[in-house]
Amino acid sequence: MKCIKCDKKAIISYPVRFCKEHFIEYYLNKLKETIEKWEMFNKDDKILVAVSGGKDSSSLAYALHLLGYEFEGLYINLEIPNYSNFCEEKVKELFKLINKKLNIIRVSDYGVKVERVRNRPRCSVCGTIKRYLMNRFAYENGFTVLATAHTMPDEVSFFFMNLRSGNLNAIVKQKPVLEGKGKFVKKVKPLIYFTEKENLTFSLINNLPVCRLECPYAEGNTQNVIKNKIYEIDKDFRGLFNQTIHFLEKINIEVKDEEVYECIKCGYPTSSKDIVCSFCKIKEYFSKNPS
């Protein structure tokens, strides 16, 4: 099986047959085009890239580095046993390799834990904590853009989850760029057109330090279950992922424009007036229920 651009052996067959060099070229071009098409950032921006140690965010950071962008990394140590510290090591290695500043914060420094909170499953608590801390860290440290490594299957499975729960507000926000507003820092998703396989390939051929463990809490997680069902549909009907992403870019839904209020505890954005935000509720819970 040969590369479609030269005589060398192809190392990937889908979406396109490429040899190592042409795959890297393709990957970097697609990333650059995505960033420019959506005006995600330019070289004057102060960019923060959220990294987890996994293949997706490690590939993103490395590719941005190859493209010549200046940025810093943010690793949130979620303090998940047999997992988080190992990921942290991989992220440190990566940032040493690309010679960029890596910021590391720990959930316990903010008084929270990745554990069930009343009826809320652990993965949902983790999502709130990560979103809150990424944004807060970016805001407090003067970053103008926060880049996350959400991939095409991530976005498509979020769409199905939002669709099923009737959360139209969340669907409207599923865009490659969410402009900043008040204490919300601009958020961008440069890997929106990339599959997990493409990121895996990119990380492997560049020998990136990547944490290959799966999160020990992720089994049976709703998003993973939905993602697997969609993978099945996509296998039979190629194109579902791709087309859903383009669909999400084009739809408008008439939803009430959400006001953004400030949490009465921490001052960071929340959806209702005079309330404690979800993050502070989680914090309150753990301060009352120390285990």
Place this chain on the structure above:
Amino acid sequence: MKCIKCDKKAIISYPVRFCKEHFIEYYLNKLKETIEKWEMFNKDDKILVAVSGGKDSSSLAYALHLLGYEFEGLYINLEIPNYSNFCEEKVKELFKLINKKLNIIRVSDYGVKVERVRNRPRCSVCGTIKRYLMNRFAYENGFTVLATAHTMPDEVSFFFMNLRSGNLNAIVKQKPVLEGKGKFVKKVKPLIYFTEKENLTFSLINNLPVCRLECPYAEGNTQNVIKNKIYEIDKDFRGLFNQTIHFLEKINIEVKDEEVYECIKCGYPTSSKDIVCSFCKIKEYFSKNPS
């Protein structure tokens, strides 16, 4: 298992536990509310109900009759061996029961057949033929509304098929009501909030004459395959069907407003200027390839 409204035995458990009487009440109320909410038609309209002999359209016709609407039926005999004539008999029985006029047309009268046309699979050819003939019959006979028995799972699977093929124009048109325009007669889908199981139950408890054969051509049909996958997802994550329908009602997509042109052969609506419509192409094909 008791009805939630009385002490009688429930005959259905999902979406709600009802006895026979309360299920009929629920079914008719939901149908009436749907028609009124979307202003599908009023009693002054000249209504044509497309019927196939199956549980969905038979339930629709019978329920509209119980609600006091005046309408006529249209049965298109697709001339599918071991199938269409049997369905026709059931439709005739039903219309005798409700004492309403039934119009019957046959595809051969219009020079077409439900068979593969070059690359187009049989089910796709059948769809074009049905849509064209329903609309043409309604228009030629002065009907102001055409009602079809599309159900919730039908619409959801169309959505996924349109999503996957990137057909945003078709998604925009997936509304409970499509207003008439030129030779396009207004189209309404009163069963948009009904599941197949609800229609089956309604047809069974009213002893409606229903053709229980599955179309012999339907096996492996893309829509059925997709519908089954979505049923699987809905089983694990209750709510997908319902929420998708509400989502479709609310989205707007910026697509070019499609001009409607007239076919240069038959004069009925088509999407491009100076062309022969899909129906006439099918007809041309069979006139050149009589088997």
